Amino acid sequence: GGLFIVSAIAKGLDNAAFALELKTLLLPVASLFSDSTGTTQRIMNTIEPFLPMLSLCVVFMELLIGAMLLVNIYLRSAAMLAALLLLVFTVVLALNLALPADTLKHCGCFGQLWNEPLDAWSLVRNATLFLMCVGIYFTSTQTTRQYATMADKT
Numbered sequence: 001g002g003l004f005i006v007s008a009i010a011k012g013l014d015n016a017a018f019a020l021e022l023k024t025l026l027l028p029v030a031s032l033f034s035d036s037t038g039t040t041q042r043i044m045n046t047i048e049p050f051l052p053m054l055s056l057c058v059v060f061m062e063l064l065i066g067a068m069l070l071v072n073i074y075l076r077s078a079a080m081l082a083a084l085l086l087l088v089f090t091v092v093l094a095l096n097l098a099l100p101a102d103t104l105k106h107c108g109c110f111g112q113l114w115n116e117p118l119d120a121w122s123l124v125r126n127a128t129l130f131l132m133c134v135g136i137y138f139t140s141t142q143t144t145r146q147y148a149t150m151a152d153k154t
Contacts, residue, residue, distance in 0.1 A: 001069030010111035
């Protein structure tokens with residue numbers, strides 16, 4: 001949970017830089033849906049106005065998921081959301097490794113706090129975190145019902 005919170009804070013400290021990083025990260029994704037460089041640019045021009053809001057949404061999701069994991073609130077749901085978010089991040093990173101954009105310098109995983117280069121290590125780290133989240137999901141017995149029952153007893 002703490003890792004998600006640190007990542008969110010690092011990205012949120014310079015949201016404009018993170019939005020620019022998102023634009024660079026999404027270039028290979030956009031190229032999958034286009035047949036030429038001009039089409040890719042049109043796709044990017046279409047989504048560019050939404051990047052600041054998207055970057056804020058990522059920061060908010062990471063903060064929320066991190067807090068839920070740290071304090072064991074809806075632990076299974078938090079683990080599932082974390083795993084899904086990591087899956088999306090990992091697919092985007094993998095596409096950037098397979099179809100690199102010329103301007104991508106680092107993965108942006110921790111904002112400007114840590115300018116980690118985009119490489120196979122990024123995928124290994126995300127895969128490890130993903131497996132940890134899956135493990136939490138399947139081993140956790142905490143449910144909303146149990147929290148309600150615990151509240152009734154106090």
